[in-house]
Amino acid sequence: MKxxxxxxxxxxxxxxxxxxxxxxxxSQVDTVEQDFDPDFLRHMYPRxxxxxxxxxxxxxxxxxxxxxxxxxxLEDEEFxxxxxxxxxxxxxxxxxxxxPESGRKFPVSKGIPNLLxxxxxx
Amino acid sequence: xxxxxxxxxxxxxxxxxxxxxxxxxxxxxxMENIQASLTQRALELLALPDDDQxxxxxxxxxxxxxxxxxxxxxxxxWMGFDISAAMLDVALEREAEGDxxxxxxxxxxxxxxxxxxxxxxxxxxxxxxNADTKAADPRKRMRAFFESLxxxxxxxxxxxxxxxPQNTEQAHMLTSAAMRAGFSGGLVVDFxxxxxxxxxFLVLMVGSATPLPAAxxxxxxxxxxxxxxxxxxRKQQKRRKLNHAIVMDSARHPEAKxxxxxxxxxxxxxxxxxxxVPPDTRYTGRKRKSHF
Ligand SMILES: C[S@@+](CC[C@H](N)C(=O)[O-])C[C@H]1O[C@@H](n2cnc3c(N)ncnc32)[C@H](O)[C@@H]1O
Numbered sequence: 001m002k003x004x005x006x007x008x009x010x011x012x013x014x015x016x017x018x019x020x021x022x023x024x025x026x027s028q029v030d031t032v033e034q035d036f037d038p039d040f041l042r043h044m045y046p047r048x049x050x051x052x053x054x055x056x057x058x059x060x061x062x063x064x065x066x067x068x069x070x071x072x073x074l075e076d077e078e079f080x081x082x083x084x085x086x087x088x089x090x091x092x093x094x095x096x097x098x099x100p101e102s103g104r105k106f107p108v109s110k111g112i113p114n115l116l117x118x119x120x121x122x
Numbered sequence: 123x124x125x126x127x128x129x130x131x132x133x134x135x136x137x138x139x140x141x142x143x144x145x146x147x148x149x150x151x152x153m154e155n156i157q158a159s160l161t162q163r164a165l166e167l168l169a170l171p172d173d174d175q176x177x178x179x180x181x182x183x184x185x186x187x188x189x190x191x192x193x194x195x196x197x198x199x200w201m202g203f204d205i206s207a208a209m210l211d212v213a214l215e216r217e218a219e220g221d222x223x224x225x226x227x228x229x230x231x232x233x234x235x236x237x238x239x240x241x242x243x244x245x246x247x248x249x250x251x252n253a254d255t256k257a258a259d260p261r262k263r264m265r266a267f268f269e270s271l272x273x274x275x276x277x278x279x280x281x282x283x284x285x286x287p288q289n290t291e292q293a294h295m296l297t298s299a300a301m302r303a304g305f306s307g308g309l310v311v312d313f314x315x316x317x318x319x320x321x322x323f324l325v326l327m328v329g330s331a332t333p334l335p336a337a338x339x340x341x342x343x344x345x346x347x348x349x350x351x352x353x354x355x356r357k358q359q360k361r362r363k364l365n366h367a368i369v370m371d372s373a374r375h376p377e378a379k380x381x382x383x384x385x386x387x388x389x390x391x392x393x394x395x396x397x398x399v400p401p402d403t404r405y406t407g408r409k410r411k412s413h414f
Contacts, residue, residue, distance in 0.1 A: 005221040
């Protein structure tokens with residue numbers, strides 16, 4: 001699971017208020033090289049929650065992401081490289097996504113999060 | 123699966139798409155071709171802007187990643203949801219490029235608002251019409267799915283969902299559930315005059331309503347590539363329908379045909395979302411006298 005995906009996911013358990021972002025508990029992390037596409041990064045940027053990306057990167061031990069970003073940085077190649085790596089190349093293989101409110105743990109195995117809810121959570 | 127038998131009749135999707143069934147999605151080139159050509163058509167109907175921008179797309183019921191592969195080939199980044207772990211395992215084996223997520227779309231997509239440039243779904247959403255457990259209410263599940271789908275799409279985005287309705291009621295049920303969730307658009311039926319090639323695409327739009335794209339094969343011709351997808355023949359369909367709809371397998375119900383039984387069946391039909399079930403009255407199940 002890429003951090004791009006983590007940034008889009010939220011917890012669907014019924015009756016909670018704080019569903020985002022999932023806290024990551026990582027036991028295995030990997031890196032998969034991806035084509036560097038600045039246009040795609042600029043396309044995605046307005047849709048991302050930066051603090052969630054930053055926190056997720058921290059929890060996977062990925063360094064170099066700034067705490068906040070401004071529009072003009074999207075022209076800076078050096079920044080874009082770091083952004084690209086964190087968003088698309090670092091993947092969570094084994095671990096958990098933890099609901100920020102209920103603490104419910106959703107297992108991630110072989111890179112696939114299992115977000116199936118039990119009947120009483122729907 | 124017996125050729126021509128509808129999988130939705132045999133078991134819930136996470137049970138039906140077990141290891142053996144999932145395996146077929148790697149070994150059968152016929153299956154591969156069918157799913158690829160359906161995805162090509164879905165992409166055409168998705169009508170993404172013709173720029174060189176890589177898009178973020180969603181594949182609903184992505185299975186083993188056959189449909190996703192067509193998205194990858196177009197250069198797009200995608201994310202797929204499926205309820206079958208066995209199918210997703212095959213997707214891993216096939217080295218699907220998209221991120222995968224094990225989830226039941228009837229519980230609603232666990233996604234944030236306004237994120238995706240488009241969504242496709244190939245041969246999956248007819249499963250939403252089933253009531254696989256006592257607690258499952260197809261209408262609620264359809265609502266959860268379509269509302270969450272509507273939510274996660276960016277303004278101006280489309281969703282194109284190819285599916286196999288068992289009958290026109292199901293096509294209607296899914297379409298109206300989508301409209302109620304806020305989508306505009308509707309059904310595009312390709313090759314409507316051909317039993318074998320007929321294909322249903324629910325083409326849904328967020329925001330400004332543009333006219334529906336034209337269907338293919340309106341003049342009664344068959345598809346040029348010979349991809350004949352709808353394999354149920356009429357006779358079989360009729361028989362299955364009878365067995366499964368109102369008459370239900372009376373061999374398994376020796377007490378069948380009593381009034382209570384009819385009430386129960388009618389209630390089940392309503393729960394499945396059928397709207398044309400006659401109301402329960404004191405005349406229900408009575409023998410009709412023949413008048414001359
Ligand atoms: C015929 S397969 C098609 C898979 C893939 N789209 C392709 O073209 O190869 C249908 C898929 O829908 C999935 N499915 C059925 N019901 C589902 C549900 N409620 N939630 C998520 N996936 C579901 C099944 O597990 C199966 O993988």
